[in-house]
Amino acid sequence: MKLGGFEELVLLAIGSLGDDAYGVTIKEILKEKTGKNPSVGALHSALYRLEEKEFVKTREGGATAERGGRRKKYYQLTAYGLKMLQETNELRMSFAQNIPGLSIKTQE
Amino acid sequence: MNQQSNIPPKLAQRxxxxxxxxxxxxxxxxxxxxKFDLEKETYSLSKARRNYWYQVIKYIRPFAMRGSFNHPLKNLIMIKNYFKIGFRRLKRNKVYSALNIGGLSVGLAVVMLIGLWLFHELTFDDYHANHDKLARVMQHKTRDGIKITRRPLPFPVGRELREVYGDNFETVVMSSWTWGHVLGDEDKGVLKTGAFMESEAPQMLSLRMVAGDMNALTQQNSILLSRSSAQALFGGEDPIGKSIKIDNDWNVVIKGVYEDIPTSSSFNSLEFIAPWDLYVSNTEWVKASRNEWDNSSFTAFAQIKEGLTMEEVNERIRPAISAHTDQYEGWSDKNEVFLHAMNDWHLRNNWENGVQTGGAIQYVWLFGGIGVFVLILACINFMNLSTAQSLKRFREVGIRKAIGSVRKQLINQFLTESFLLVCLSFLVSLALVLLVLPQFGVLAGKQFEIPYQEPLLWLISLAVIVLTSLLAGLYPAFYLSGFQVVKALKGSIFHSNSSKYLRRGLVVVQFVISVALIIGTIAVRDQIQFTQSRPMGYNGDNLISVSMVSDDYRGKKEYLETQLKDARIIESMAMTSSPMTTLNSTVGGFEWESKDPNFHPHMATNWVSAEFGSTVGWNIFEGRDFSKELVTDSSSVVINQAAVTYMGLEHPVGQEFTLWVRNSYRTFKIIGVTRNIIRESPYSQVRPMVYFLDTEETELEYYLLKLNPELPSQEAIASTTQVFEQLAPNVPFDYQFVDDRYAQKFEAEVKVGKLSGVFAGLAIMISCLGLFGLASYMAEQRTKEIGIRKVLGASILTLWKLLSSEFILLIVLSCALAIPIAYYFINDWLANYEYRIDIPWYSFLLAIVGALVITLITVSFQSVKAALVNPVKSLRSE
Structure with missing residues (x-):
């Protein structure tokens, strides 16, 4: 199963948001971290693909007034999704380590 | 909306x-x-709205679209179902289906036939590639305050148009009239019609060359033949380079062969083209008229330059003749040159006082209108039958709705059924058209072919199918699908007034059209019969006319007369300058003592031999006929009654007048007055006319032979042919029966009469089909009521009255509406004819009675059937 570039970012965003990952928050955090502003359509399109590939699962949240009484749809990493992130990350690191002059900082 | 609302844009949401x-x-x-809320707070409302729109537009992605956008075939199952149900209904209601399909397919067939006819008429002359730019040069002459429009032109006009007005024209081509000439050599000759034209003519007419050179007419001894002329002369041999003679006199070499010009072209009869120069240099009188502006004996064609319109050119060339004739002494005509565009030749060729007044175009409108009406009739039938039927379907609609059918599906269902019926009808009508096409061709006097390769045909057919199914299916579809479930199931929709009135209205429309068509047909027929029974003024029976196509015929009257009379083939024989059914010449310049100097009379002239009167059997009304014995008769004339009135003579016999004839002023004396003879259109007044005696036989172009009536005409013709062929063995003998030619003058009207008769008949038939269906439906609806009435003692007669009276009322109303409409159109049509009937009032009565009788028969069939049903049976159910 492949993971596209934008999909990977979205998956990372969902993971980092924890329990509060739904459309608007994902979009906001992506904007904040990448400086780019994806359209809602593009974001949703990626989300549905992720869901289809079973990297994320969804649950319905409560309705709020600012959404015009509509319910939120929360996204959450699945174990499979987590594993996928892990693999991608390891792959990158294995390359990065061999690049002279590239410093790999990790927060502890 | 100035005040922007605080909520996301509604339209974007929708x-x-x-x-x-x-x-x-x-x-x-x-x-x-x-997000909208967030943006609104961080930025501004308008930006938030803009962004909302942006996001919605960006959301148009395949993954998010509804199924119907992605997979239109998902509906296939439903569409299949619509068709299945449709077919089942067709099978179940055989009578209604037959009525519906029958009516509609007859209607469609009529529309298709009319469409073919219209296509033929409207694309007339399209064979010539430059038809938009081609024109005939013509002139209006103002004479004594009246403008008359004529084709003949003076010789120098071609030169004038080229030299003075050349900027306007691509080409100008002078031409002789298209007449019969003998082509061939000493052994074999064929009679072909053709013309002498200037060398650019083949190019201008975009003739399609089979062989040879289209520009060969620059050589004076050349000729171009049509393929069939070449075939007739040489069979399969290569004709190019062969020498032949025109009229046994002029030697020419065949330089080219062109494809036959089709019947849908005005140049259809151009079977050969010979050089204009050949004609001019070999014909004395033509040569002499080179610079004569007062001798209009030729015709001319022109192609205007790209980018110019006919109107613009007309504006400029108007004085092309008058600039010269105005200098003539005693010239009283005002001449205006103009172009008659080729696109108008076929359909717009009537002028009245210099103004274009139409022509055959009125028939295009007439039949186009009839076509539309017949289609409307057929659609009305369909609607009527469907709405009537629909009342039986209200339970079906109720149940469908109850189990979850949405309105759209119901509409689709009904439209599919209508589409199905229309398609079936279309197939049936196509078969009908193919079946009757030959007969229709005979009726309309044309050859029709279905232009299969024409994409327009298929486009129109498709449009007609779609339009008809919508037109016919929309009302039932929307009406039926609009039922409320509860009412539909309870059955309380029975007598919806609106649909009842609609149905009645539609029946009225149908019968207005049908009755008007019947009245029109009777009027056309009466007008034709009236004119046909108009006295011709002579006796055309057994009279044949032989044109002196060959010089071998000329001056042989004595010989022919002795030969034919001795063999008792003919009774008498005469010669004339014009055939009996046309007039070739009109002259002016008559002067007599008591004439008003401001009156410039022009009269038709005809040069004849002394036996003319007795051969055609004219009626001398006053004075005497020409006499062969009196030498003085060479300056005697016989005039017709119209001329007496025109000249204003009280005592015509003995009156003398002078006229410029053959290079000198001569004095003529009127010796007799004949009753008017119809030489031109039988619908017009007879023109004033003068008959001159031509003892020198210089003007005489036709022999008139009165065949012996005791001899079978075929035998007489065969013997005559022998005599003529002895005279000129290589000239094919060509003759015409005068009364046949006379009958041809009615052809156009007879055609219209027949066609309108057929269409009126079909219209009535379609309307009756509808009526029949409606009546049977009504009777069915009222089965129980009739049963109860019968139980209570109603007689069959009362029941019949009850069921029929409504229809009778509707028909009477239709007639009342149809009469003024028919009156208006007939009046309009009759105004075209000088010699015409009054509006035949009896035709109104006839049409009304006819419509009533037909209706009664149609309706009674059903109402009597309903009235005869045993009440036990009709009341037993439920």
């Missing part, structure tokens, strides 16, 4: 709702709303 999958809607709308 758009989203329209295309977005239902399951996504809640989430997407929610996210967008939340």
């Amino acid at each position: 758009l989203l709702q329209w295309f977005l999958k239902d399951e996504l809607l809640e989430e997407v709308l929610g996210d967008l709303d939340e």
Whole structure:
């Protein structure tokens, strides 16, 4: 199963948001971290693909007034999704380590 | 909307709702709303709205679209079902289906036939590639305050148009009239019609060359033949380079062969083209008229330059003749040159006082109108039968709705059924058209072919199918699908007044059209009969006319007369300058003592031999006929009654007048007055006319032979042919029966009469089919009522009255509406004819009675059947 570039970012965003990952928050955090502003359509399109590939699962949240009484749809990493992130990350690191002059900082 | 609302744009939301999958809607709308709020607070309302729109537009992605956008074939199952149900209904209601399909297919067939005819008429002359730019040069002459429009032109006009007005024209071509000439050599000759034209003519007419050179007419001894002329002369041999003679006199070499010009072209009879120069240099009188502006004996064609319109050119060339004739002494005509565009030749060729007044175009409108009406009739039938039927279907609609059918599906169902019927009808009508096409061709006097390769045909057919199914299916579809479930199931929709009035209205429309068509047909027929029974003024029986196509015929009257009379083949024989059924010449310049100097009379002239009167059997009304014995008769004339009135003579016999004839002023004496003879259109007044005696036989172009009536005409013709062929063995003997030619003058009207008769008949038939269906439906609806009435003692007669009276009322109303409409159109049509009937009032009565009788028969069949039903049976159920 492949993971596209934008999909990977979205998956990372969902993971980092924890329990509060739904459309608007994902979009906001992506904007904040990448400086780019994806359209809602593009974001949703990626989300549905992720869901289809079973990297994320969804649950319905409560309705709020600012959404015009509509319910939120929360996204959450699945174990499979987590594993996928892990693999991608390891792959990158294995390359990065061999690049002279590239410093790999990790927060502890 | 100045005040922007605080909520996301409604239209954008609606758009989203329209295309977005239902399951996504809640989430997407929610996210967008939340984002909208966020933006509104961080930036501004307008930016938030703009962004909302942006997001919605960006959301148009395949993954989010509704199924119907992605997979239109998902509906296939439903469409299949519509067709299945449709077919089942057709099978179940055989009578209604037959009535519906029958009516509609007859209607469609009529429309198709009319369409073919219109196509033929409207694309007339399209064979010539430059038809938009081609024209005939013509002139209006103002004479004594009246403008008359004529084709003949003076010789120098071609030169004038080229030299003075050359900027306007691509080409100008002088031409002789298209007449019969003998082509061939000493052994074999064929009679072909053709013309002498200037060398650019083949190029201008874009003739399609089979062989040879289209520009060969620059050589004076050349000729171009049509393929069939070449075939007739040489069979399969290569004709190019062969020498032949025109009229046994002029030697020419065949330089080219062109494809036959089709019947849908005005140049259809151009079977050969010979050089104009050949004609001019070999014909004395033509040579002499080179610079004569007062001798209009030729015709001319022109192609205007690209980018110019006929009107613009007309504006400029108007004085082309008058600039010269105005200098003539005693010239009283005002001449205006103009172009008659080729696109108008066939359909617009009547002028009245210099103004274009139409022509055959009125028939295009007439039949186009009839076509539309017949289609409307057929659609009305369909609607009527469907709405009537629909009342039986209200339970079906109720149940369908109850189990979840939405209105759209019901509409689709009904439209599919209508589409199905129309398609079937279309197939049936196509078969009908193919079946009757030959007969229709005979009726309309044309050869029709279905232009299969024409994409327009298929486009129009498709349009007609779609339009008809919509037109015929929309009302039932919307009316039926609009039932409320509860009412439909309870059955309380029975007598909806609106649909009842609609049906009645439609029946009235149908019968207005049908009755008007019947009245029109009777009027056309009466007008034709009236004119046909108009006295011709002579006796055309057994009279044949032989044109002196060959010089071998000339001056042989004595010989022919002795030969033919001795063998008792003919009774008498005469010669004339014009055939009996046309007039070739009109002259002016008559002067007599008591004439008003401001009156410039022009009269038709005809040079004849002394036996003319007795051969054609004219009626001398006053004075005497020409006499062969009196030498003085060479300056005697016989005039017709119209001329007496025209000249204003009280005592015509003995009156003398002078006229410029053959290079000198001569004095003529009127010796007799004949009753008017119809030489031109039988619908017009007879023109004033003078008969001159031509003892020198210089003007005489036709022999008139009165065949012996005791001899079978075929035998007489065969013997005559022998005599003529002895005279000129290589000239094919060509003759015409005068009364046949006379009958041809009615051809156009007879055609219209027949066609309108057929269409009126079909219209009535279609209307009656509809009426029949309606009546049977009504009777069915009222089965129980009739049963109860019968039990209570109603007689069959009362029941019949009850069931029929409504229809009778409708028909009477239709007639009342149809009469003024028919009156208006007939009046309009009759105004075209000088010699015409009054509006035949009896035709109104006839049409009314006819419509009533037909209706009664149609309706009674059903009402009597209903009235005869045993009440036990009709009341037993439920």
